Amino acid sequence: MAVNLRRVVNKTLYHNPMNNFELNEASSETRYDPLTGQLVRIFPFRTIGFPRHDWTPYVEDSKKRFCPFCPGVLEKSTPRYPEDIIPGGRLKVGDAVLVPNLHPYESHTAVVVMTPRHYVPMNEISVGMMLDSFTAGLQFLKIIEQKDPTGSGNGSINWNYMPYAGGSLIHPHLQVISGPEPSTYDGQMITAANEYFKNNGANFWDDLLKLERGSERYVGKTGDVEWLATFAPRALVDVTAVLPSGTTTGELSENDLLEVLRGFKNVIDYYDSVNVSAFNSVLYFARKKDTGFRIHARIVGRYTIFPVVGSDVSHLQVLHNDPWTLHMPEVLAEDLNKFFS
Numbered sequence: 001m002a003v004n005l006r007r008v009v010n011k012t013l014y015h016n017p018m019n020n021f022e023l024n025e026a027s028s029e030t031r032y033d034p035l036t037g038q039l040v041r042i043f044p045f046r047t048i049g050f051p052r053h054d055w056t057p058y059v060e061d062s063k064k065r066f067c068p069f070c071p072g073v074l075e076k077s078t079p080r081y082p083e084d085i086i087p088g089g090r091l092k093v094g095d096a097v098l099v100p101n102l103h104p105y106e107s108h109t110a111v112v113v114m115t116p117r118h119y120v121p122m123n124e125i126s127v128g129m130m131l132d133s134f135t136a137g138l139q140f141l142k143i144i145e146q147k148d149p150t151g152s153g154n155g156s157i158n159w160n161y162m163p164y165a166g167g168s169l170i171h172p173h174l175q176v177i178s179g180p181e182p183s184t185y186d187g188q189m190i191t192a193a194n195e196y197f198k199n200n201g202a203n204f205w206d207d208l209l210k211l212e213r214g215s216e217r218y219v220g221k222t223g224d225v226e227w228l229a230t231f232a233p234r235a236l237v238d239v240t241a242v243l244p245s246g247t248t249t250g251e252l253s254e255n256d257l258l259e260v261l262r263g264f265k266n267v268i269d270y271y272d273s274v275n276v277s278a279f280n281s282v283l284y285f286a287r288k289k290d291t292g293f294r295i296h297a298r299i300v301g302r303y304t305i306f307p308v309v310g311s312d313v314s315h316l317q318v319l320h321n322d323p324w325t326l327h328m329p330e331v332l333a334e335d336l337n338k339f340f341s
């Protein structure tokens, strides 16, 4: 087994104004993503302690503005696919409706309007709503891979819940991407996972689970899907779900998808309980030839620091490509365990 959980504790000495200028030693951690080797930084706060965020004024304001996803408007204001790609122009699963993104950023970018409801508070996000929406996204990825085999195949299903997470509309929606090349981080994972498979004759995520089961970062299971507080977080309260098998969109079973979404629901309930009021999540896939890759999911919390118009993205992410977080993964796992038992 070659999974390396490398962490370095950095010590800093200063005379602390909060403690009568006594000489204090402060610590931080530098960790390395065990798959890609990417450096991440942790400024360890024991508790995250955010004030409760009230979305009401933003939601009320958004109702006065134009929303292309509300019932009655969606039919007139969202694009339609050509008939030979999606018969009828829009893909419907339960209450979810998949439409082309009016402003594409890849050869295939779709939006799934998850529900007719303009605003769904965190505690009302249901597994059923997610299941309809992710199923629509998954069906779309499979259709596109069949219709445009050279211009697709590197797919993911993403969710930016609320404006802190980059969601430009309050109305819940997923972002579905498929293109001829993977996104940057996806590509790094795919390359490293293929390399790992070649060198070790084993799947990286299987080996990661062997190492993490029983560790202080192990969160629990939903069905055959296993949940970890991510060793090297990309953002606040970063959680990874590893599926038991599968690489491509065609290999994701209905049951494993359901179990991922049951786990998302647990994590979202936890976020709500600690006042993390927005999140990003993703379901990553790769191509058939990427034999070292395993379908997995990730969900991270998003927040703002004071003032309310602030951002959790700083010089570190934008100018140095160093993800950072305030919360130790080991503390996160301890808090999150209860939501998985």
Ligand SMILES: [Zn+2]
Residues within 6 Å of the ligand: 067, 068, 069, 070, 071, 117, 118, 119, 171
């Ligand atoms: Zn709406």
